[in-house]
Amino acid sequence: MQIPLLQINQLQTHFHIGKRVVKAVDGISISVNPGETMALVGESGSGKSVTAMSIMRLLPEAITKTQGEILFEGRDMLKMSMEEIRDIRGKHISMIFQEPMTSLNPAYTIGEQISEAVRVHSNVDKKTAWNKAVEMLELVGIPAAVQRAKEYPHQMSGGMRQRVMIAISLVCNPRLLLADEPTTALDVTIQAQILDLIIKLAKEFNTALIMITHDLGVVAEIAQNMAVMYAGRIVEQGRVADVFANPHHPYTVGLMDSIPRLDGGKKQRLHTIEGVVPDLSALPMGCTFADRCEYAKEKCREEFPAVRVLANARQVACHYPLGGIES
């Protein structure tokens, strides 16, 4: 068995805001193997981004309380000093953010911003770093890279800027890339291009990828494993093929039903999941999904369902899973 590149055990990330405690991430466990792609799926507010930010330790320390373990190559990142974390950031683990329009510093050229990432982590002179930046720009498909490296972010479109972000994140050849909805803010026409680019380069650089998305179509296309998050917890995870073939959790089923289907009848209306994600500072006692679940019974409102581990590393957190499972 392979040693996982990243293993998260019972991670809790709680925000203490005044007297309220917001349980943004509440006891999740996932593991990612080298070179593998894992998709983190869920609607807004389910804790996907907070999970990624917890790994990078980018959350404001004053109000954040983190517990559990985040083992990167066997070392617990939550116990590392800031110095050790800085050494990992950008070099071993990188991140691409959701908003390309605001994620680049308006005051520096993109060449400077890429070569800066090179220079923090390796002892090279300015010229070498700059050349590396230009090379990366070519790699992410920016035409006339030599000239464009001298341009500022405001001179580029959103798609271009996201390409630059990809260049920054991969320039040090990291082992893990966290992509936090990298295409959400982009035009539909550009989305596929950017996604293809990330997948292609991740493969080329042999970088493991955690793709945060709410688009199940993307998941089916690119990931080997997936975890479905709801209200700070993972309700179901497993190999993508298995989960798609036979989803066990009612929430996963709901998500899949809300994708428009080509073979659906004309009159068939798109399925929606009624209700909204519960308030993370006042979570119900039982299953967090119970209020929106059409299969919910008495027990669901009283007791939180424990995670059941099934065959093929499949996990589900539901009292009454669907699709027939033998335990």
Added chain:
Amino acid sequence: MLKYIIRKLLLLIPVLFGVTLATFMVMHLFTTDPTEIILGQHATTQRVEALREELGLNKPIYVQFGDYLSNALQGDLGKSVITKTSITDELMRRFPATVELALTAIFIATIMGILFGVISAVKQNSIYDYGTMVTALLGVSMPIFWLGLMMIILFSVILGWLPASGRIAIGMQPETITGLYLVDALLTGDMGAFVNAFEHLIMPAVALGSYSTAIIARMTRATMLETIRQDYIRTARAKGLTEKIVIFKHALRNALIPVVTVIGLQMGALLGGAVLTETVFSWPGIGSYLVEGIMVSDYPRVQGAVLLVGTIFVLVNLLVDVLYSYLDPRIQHM
């Protein structure tokens, strides 16, 4: 860029014309008749008329203004009605004193203001932050002349550490090269003069800069707080940069853009508006010259000083505009 500067310089013309016209009108319409100041209340009508003739006051006001304007364009701001000395010469003689004071004040204010503002923002809501902001509030609220007097009482009268007035001890003036005593003393290697000039300069400069320090610190804090919440700061951290580089390279550069405007405006104000400080500390600059001129209704003196101050103010603002487009590449030399 050059086109932009030239356009701005052309805009100077109507602004300065307006300044000249306004001062001229105020001085001629609302102040005491200078003949009364010079000759006293009991002078004979003939003597008054003779003096009015001599000063050109008997001509229609638009002719007087036209004369003044055409002379001013040739660099001649007229003669003081009291001392009969050339105003241009007097302004040129005093100008370096004002420049030295204002530059030192703005230098202190910029360094201290930005430093306090940044630390305050980074350590938001800490005791340090509250302490700085309360001090800044005091700095904004305290009138300069009052602060100046208190400083004189404390440092000159009680402690006896610093001289209370003037620019340098008599007989210690360094050889004039730039007119700025500190610079001249350094250039000629006259350390005694340097120390003495510095002792004279430091108190008025701190008093003059106190308001600007407070304004700059507040502004820096506000813009820094906004900037460190930006996505690109998160990106910078995600690259593995140290907090020092994140704050001083990535955040400060962006946070400074609005602060530069404030510094520029303050500098313009200090160069021209050191009136109170110069008076309290008997600093021989433009400000005290202006005040003395007002006291004795010496209208050419007041006009000349105001015109100079106005010009400086506008030029400093132009400088800020240029600096701005360097700091923020999005402002492309329109």
